[in-house]
Amino acid sequence: MPVYLAVRGKIFDVTPGRNFYGPGGPYQNFAGRDASRGLACGSFDPEMLTEDLNGPLDKLEDLGGEEMEALRGWEERFNEKYLVVGKLVPVGHAEAEPDEKAS
Template sequence: MSSADGSALPAEVMSIASPINIILFSVFTVLVYMQFRPKTPATLPKAPPPVVFRTFTPRTLIEFNGENDKLVYIAVRGRVFDVSPGRNFYGPVLTGGPYENFAGRDASRGLACQSFDREMLTEDLSAPLDDLKDLDAEQLENLQGWEERFSEKYLVVGKLVAEGDPDAPKS
């Protein structure tokens, strides 16, 4: 090739296909491909098994105390909440969570009285449910606050009835 005045162009200008240009073009092509290549589709986490609303008695509720990797349920004023996401606080009994005594139990009186002692729990599981009639206005307000907190944060999975109640599950 020659320029307009008839002189020859230098060899560097004439060669577009020089090794450095080929390397730069290859790197550019790889970068463009990496940017626009098809991505693997995002996979959603596996959904938890469906929860069936059921009726519990104190004897059937006690099974859900979080031991052996079971779910952790707590009853408040007859409603049973799945508090398993808060396992560090509510159970199991062996880990020493601050509310461990309530795992698998009716926690209504203890929450109302702001006491986490075992004395707040009904020891006889076949006894009638605590009617909470002796609570004062402040204790009932405490209990309502806890119940609202549980309702906002945890799923209601059932209701708690006394042994012998017509709604009680048959053994």
């Protein structure tokens, strides 16, 4: 099974880093979630992670400059190491709807 996580709206395939992000890995709590807030704040606390991706997305509006800078650094590292496989959008957004032409 592939291992995905989201950072600033980008969904990354972190399967090559399964030993870090997969079951039993030190960052396993980020898998399958929007990890942006946790990475920005340097926190593994469950309340830092978006549990319900069917709910509203975390807009990160309350983060400070240092936290946003840290998050940009993480995003840069993920962009260098992992493939972007999708975009995290709110439920009901036009991009979230199935493409009828693909049927």
